Amino acid sequence: MTLEHYNPKDIEEKWYEFWEKRGYFTANNKSKKKPFVIMMPPPNITGALHQGHALTSTIQDVLIRWKRMAGFNTLWLPGSDHAGIATQTVVEKALLKEGITRHAFGREKFIERVWQWREQYGRTIIMQIKRFGSSCDWTREHFTMDETLSHAVREVFVRLYQEKLIYRGDYLINWCPRCESALSDLEVKQVEKPGKIWHLKYPLEDGSGTIIVATTRPETMLGDTAVAVHPKDPRYKSWVGKYVCLPLTTRKIPIIADLYADPKFGSGAVKITPGHDFNDFEVGKRHQLEVISIFDKNAKTNEKAFPYQGLDRFAARKKVLADLIAQGVIEKEEDYTVLLGHCEKCDTVLEPHLSTQWFVKTRPLAKPAIEAVRKGNVKIIPSGWAKTYFNWMENIKDWCISRQIWWGHRIPAWYCKHCQHITVSVKDPTQCQKCKSTDISQDTDVLDTWFSSALWPFSTLGWPQKTADLKVFYPSTVMETGFDILFFWVARMMMMGIHFMKKPPFKYVYLHAMVRDTEGKKMSKSKGNVIDPLDTIAEYGADALRFTLAALATQGRDVKLSEDRIEGYRNFINKIWNATRFALMNVEPDFKLEKNLPKHLSPVHAWILSQFFLTVKKTNDHLERYELNEAANTVYHFTWHEFCDWYVEFIKPLLKDPSQKKEAQQILIFVLKELLKLLHPFIPFVTEELGHHLPIHEEESIMMASYPKFNKKYIHPKATKEIEMLKEIISYIRNVRGEHTVSPSKLISATLVSKDTKVLEILKRNEVALQTLAKLSELHFSEKAMEAKNMAVGALGFLDVFIPITDLVDVEEEKKRLQKELEKINTDLVGLQTRLSNEAFIERAPKDIVQKERDRLSDLQSKKQKLEQNLQKLFH
């Protein structure tokens, strides 16, 4: 069988189809094998995939293919996420290009449009995932808004509502005036900006004095409902309970005592604006203060801000400030750095906003999720992230789950116009649960996108039905995802999984790092440093990209991707390809691999088997610990530096020797076959292709073969010692040749000297290998030390290597060169000696110059001596 040159384009797509058609990716819920399950983090349908997706797909596919070959019942469940606000924003933008706003379009038509988008991009994403070689079970593919998952979402909502873990409440929330939607704390980008702080004077109602309060947002004073002081602050003790007149308004507000006021900050008194500040909102709740909102949903002042209504928030600030200055309320103004929340999606400055929202009560859910990690039932890798996890979970706030957008799971709550009762139901109700009125309408909000993805590990298996899949494949084994969504997603899956399934949704959380450019910068279109995965695959093949990503995926460290690395690993794959070509050229068409390897193996074969099975052990151990980079580098080293560089070279003469040939063929094909299996999870396409060319027919596909397992019976320390000795000698002779730039075609002679007769015996046995690999015309063995004259001598510890200088250099040429050099030194010496014997020079010249000349003299003298010695050797 002939093998053409390696061209990934010719092989990759063909094999994916082959695997998929044969159903190799499909999991079996009737299998008795131990399950190994990965739930693919569903990519957003917002657009094309990037290198981060290539990385996550590679890591997951390596693990899945490895476990599948190792005899597990593997399931890798794929899917995609509807990505609420993100998708709505991109579709809105696309519509705007056509000159249409979503409001003009209407809710129904808009949603239809998003579904069209999802059709198109959903297909692109699947095509890309397949192009990476991902062996996921497409028969179990899910979308967060498909029927099964939408049903699970409703079921969870209703159950949590009934358990009072979902509630509706008036809350101050992060609000984006542009998106007109609530944002969870996690969706807020905090940015420090230079600003100002103003100190305002509020007069006491009884005229007994003024109280100074400081604010970075003077316009919000229109919504002040109290001034707070620390209960133990002696300055204000007698003032608590009094009232101040709120400037610019006719309102009087109380002075209250609350621990929130910091006596060390400013005057120690602080204005309380529950409608526009999160801390003030809490203070307000403690003191039953009125909550005044002065802005509408677009952050324009409303009637509560009279006479400043109808202004944009920034214009309102100017006007209020001008009036405060005019009325002498401002005591002073200072520069101040303010922390401003921005919308993660559109970068608008957020406004705390009072509105009625739906919340998940998280504390009772977080408790067992913290326990699960503390007790080690769920392990987070790298372990450093566990601390971050605890810190966040222990300080968790209630989760605002309603979003004022259209794309997503609509909240299953219906309001009765008649009696105001809220009917929460899995099935769309036709009437009010309480008064039976049919005048009901569904909540217009949708759920936070992470609500449905939090259910992913069980909703995708058919929950709430008690399916066979759920029984076999829950919990999954490892959740492999980016560290950036540890809280958005992983923590919430933990809470929901434990609550509804009574078991954490996975055993391991493996958090991968970011893919960056060579300088460690984030890849972005504006920086022009993006390496698109599909471009990479078109140029170097998916296998090369996969191997690169695996080799660079060090736990907890960013992946610095460069074209050079990918090219390097493409060359590595090419090396394997060529090794296979070599093997195929050296076996007959009717070659058959024996069931059992020959009993008494020559050392070189015993050695390669040893090396291979030690590599097998290391690779498996690293994969077991999720050290993919170590695993990849281990197989890489063996393949390139042991198998290709040494073994193939060692056996070349054996394959020509009729008495050695059969054994060499057997071991060569055996190791190659097993090596391709070992490499398969990393580079599935090329190993499948090469596997089909090998004259063995174990399985119809390498991906269904057994993964190599360590076996002690293949370990031969004696043979290993012997071959390592040969490698050392050959490497030394190659180095000497290199140093003297001896042409590769020129043969030289060498004598190996050792007092140890056993060593010499071993070496004599391997005479042919030594001669061939070191390119020797003559090889002598001696027990007696030789004279070093005319010799290059290398001491290797267990023996000395002698190589005649005449073999390394052309004697006549060398003589001429040395003589010429000697002449030049002699001329220089004469000049220097003359100068140094000149007394006038010695007296007048600076001392350091004289010293320098003297140093040069002794330098030249010793050089002369060496040259003369070398010349003498050549004339011997």
Ligand SMILES: [Zn+2]
């Ligand atoms: Zn926004």
Ligand SMILES: [Zn+2]
């Ligand atoms: Zn009713």
